[in-house]
Amino acid sequence: MKMNYIILFLLVVSLCACFDDKGNYDYHEVAEITIENVPEVIEVLGNSDHIIVNPKVVSSLEGEIGTGNTNFEFSYKIEKKSGGTIVLNQNWVNLNPAGTLNLDTLAAFSADTYIGWFAVTDKRSGIQTSATFDIRVSSPTYEGWMILCEEGENARVRMDMISVISAERIIPAYDLLAPLGLPESKGAKGIAFYPNRYYSPNDLIYVMTGEGAYKLDRETFKTDKSWEIGFVDFILPPEGEYVVRYETVNNASNAGALACLCVTDAGNAYAQVLDYGGAAFEYPINTSERGKAPEYRVAPYVGVSMARLGNGKTALFYDMDNKRFMGWKYGYVADAMQTLTPVADPENSLFSFKTGMELVYMESTRYSNGLVYSVLQDAGGKRCIYGINMSNNGFVQEAKYENLNAPDFDKATIFAFHSQFPYMFYAVGNKVYLHNLGTNTTYPMNNIALGENETVTMLKFNLYRQCSLSDLNNQSDEFMARQYELMVGSYNTAAPDNNGGKLGFYPVDGVNNSVTKRAEYSGFAKIKDVVYRERR
Template identity: 30%
Template sequence: MKKLLLYILSVFALSSCYKDKGNYDYVDINEVSITGIDSLYTVNYGSVFSVKPTLAFTKDNGADTSAYRYMWLASLDNTGQTANVDTLSYSRDLEERITLTSGKYDVFYRVTDKKTGVTFGRHFMMTVVTSVYEGWLLLSEVNGKSRLDMLSKGTEGYKPTYDLLGTIGAGLTLSGLPVEVKFARLTSAASGHTIYVSTTTGTHRLDGETLKWKSPLQTDFFSDLPAGFYADKITSRTATLVYLHGNDGNMYYYMYTFSIYFGLPVNVMYGQSMPFKVSPFVAYYNDVSNSTNTHILYDMEGKRFVKHIYSLPAYCTEMPAGTMFNYKTGKDLVYMETTRFNNGDTYAILDSAHAKYYLARFNIAANIVQTYYDEMPATAISQAENFAVSPDMGYVFYNVGGKLYEYDASTKQSKLMIDYGERSVTFLKFDGFMATGLTGAKSYYNKLQVGVYDPSLPADSCGTFELYTVPGVNGNLILNESYTGFGKIKSITYRER
């Protein structure tokens, strides 16, 4: 496609007549009406894109196509550029194979009457997608090794690509057991989008657009990593901010806005020099417009919540006094997750010597406010393997083997939602999206994501990914979508757009 240097106007025809400079009379001209073009199209990369507009003329029937010039132009959306516009076609109808880079484009169709030189036009949006443009990434165990699969969103829904890295020739062969896969935005620009893939032999970064291998984790660090290091949990709630917990028991922090890069551990109390052993969980302020607010970590040795704020990026500080419970809990943290429930409540499940379990909730806004604290007499809670919290209902979901439970804090009761029998649950999650306005998040932010393992099936196809709607008043789960053919699912993330 030929590149042109020109300025695209969103309004192509400013008048339906022109002034005769000799006598200043106005003369009617041939007007062109353009219909039959939708406002938005999604096109697969490499496919033929066809648009056949309907043209109506006020001075002729339009049969003489030589009397007009036609042009289809495409420019990347929201780039602010008025140059390097791609010309898709010079024909009346568009019938071209699209080889533009994946992304969203402003497309302009122009029809010029050669006799008068007046141009008429229509504008629409076109999204070019590839097989890895958007969708679910699933990291699974297959015969003692790791495999990355993808459910790619296309024009006809989600389709699986098994062994994604091998299929696309990513230049990376995974070894070791699966740990985590995570989509993150290191910068707000598309070039800052990345996928981290962790196994027990290391963490690698994939290019956000092509999903091909880009670099080992070490290149993102300003300090040397110990041998055998890998990230066991990555928290990225907003663009430009990432918390990374390593298998060395330390937490590392990245914030592009303030030029803070992964380096020394941040799990150090202010005024001290030795790191404390920190939990992999991070609590935060749920409002994405204020991503620089306080974050909460958990000191596993001191058994207490602590604050980490951007103004003291290398240290943690003490929490304020609590109104419902002491932030120095003296208990082990089993699970912690910030949710969208109650405008951003963080849920923390605490274990008191394996005898009693407690549910603590607090909200991080202008102040840190405690919203709930009570014993959690949930069925078989001491054996729970995975947890997730509904952003709509606030129910806590957890599994014990193949039994999936829902715990309602208002009634302090558990309900067995699904009994998978000989199968087991290997993954539970809600949300995980940057913002609910994003394409995938609109449909899935409040769906329960479940990974199910069937030991009777071959190792390379023993996993199923299920998506459920959670009704109110403890209603039964409603299965929305189910996909098969994966390994034993360990971690899932969504490549957002």
């Protein structure tokens, strides 16, 4: 009996302890969380569209959960996908540092398929509920205007784009090359585009900077340090110099160019003769003997005929040291195609090819079947314009314009010459002028209205570079006419960020000496060059 009393006593003590213990804890029923309204697939255009998710989160105990509910945390992350739901490297990127319920962020990713992960965490219990979705990022680089810019005080090179997704959808995309491998570089120099049809479609695109010229993948625009032109297009990479100008001499063949020519920031020129078996650039050609050390520096311009199906086999350079025009000419002697030669003055010449003046600017056009315009300045600061025709095999002196009735022409550093009319456009500050070379009359372009804090950074006509008209025969007349529109790049120096750049498109009226604005896009950095990325 004594043993029974002991057992009964222990049982009572145990029950009391249980009742006491229950009072020391706060028990909660665990809520079941459901996530709705998350799409299975989101399709976006990289660096243009936004990834937007507006999920509905419901708790079985509290009902719908909003952003203001402090008991929950929200997160979004993204990683590349490799079939099924497998991710490649578990290198998740936080899409939503702010931790908000809804997601609205720029799709700043290269073209690929990604998996998105949305998670809701109950901070009281630590229990997390998640949902996944696919993100398909397409490329904004397929077709459109490539816009090379300088950003900020350090002139960081970036490439924006006006992407032509369809005739109905044309949208800007910004800073495309940063996630695609372009090395950090300063000083935008230009874009080179060469539609090559040799062997296989292999269009060449180069971005030229003050610290290197980089080839871009024709489809994805990916690049890296190993794609610097010195490594991919030179037999021996030039040391301490960078390509800042790249030009092609058109061929009579639809396949591609006759030759590629380039100039470096050191003033050296190089030639790659394609249909002569030239696989790469070799030694500088600014010399009188192949393989000899350079004898003078050339300006960063190359004049060629821009007529289709190349009606010329020559190129024009300018010797800055001796102040004279130099010629390159295609021939059947390899040594001759690896040197430059002074252009000889013809009888009854309009001017001397040994000008004794500084070259301010040079531009190739289709006017008069391949006229190259050169702006020159004498020791007294007076400027004139020479027109040299590059058709056939000669350097024909076609025009000389002196005593121009053009206000502030001596101050201008930005120019553009039309290929259908004898028009020169030039800019000073925020003013653009049209000068009719035929009548020696200048017209202020008041339709190009820029504010007092804006300045013109580029004037250009984007002549299409496809090898033949048949390459673009599926395009509309409106599309073909756009290569003769004046493109005006400007920058607002009072912009609070680095995106004060605008690009306007202005059809030119060849009867009334005027322009009208067709379209304008904004949000760019300081525009230095624009080239249309063509598609057949």
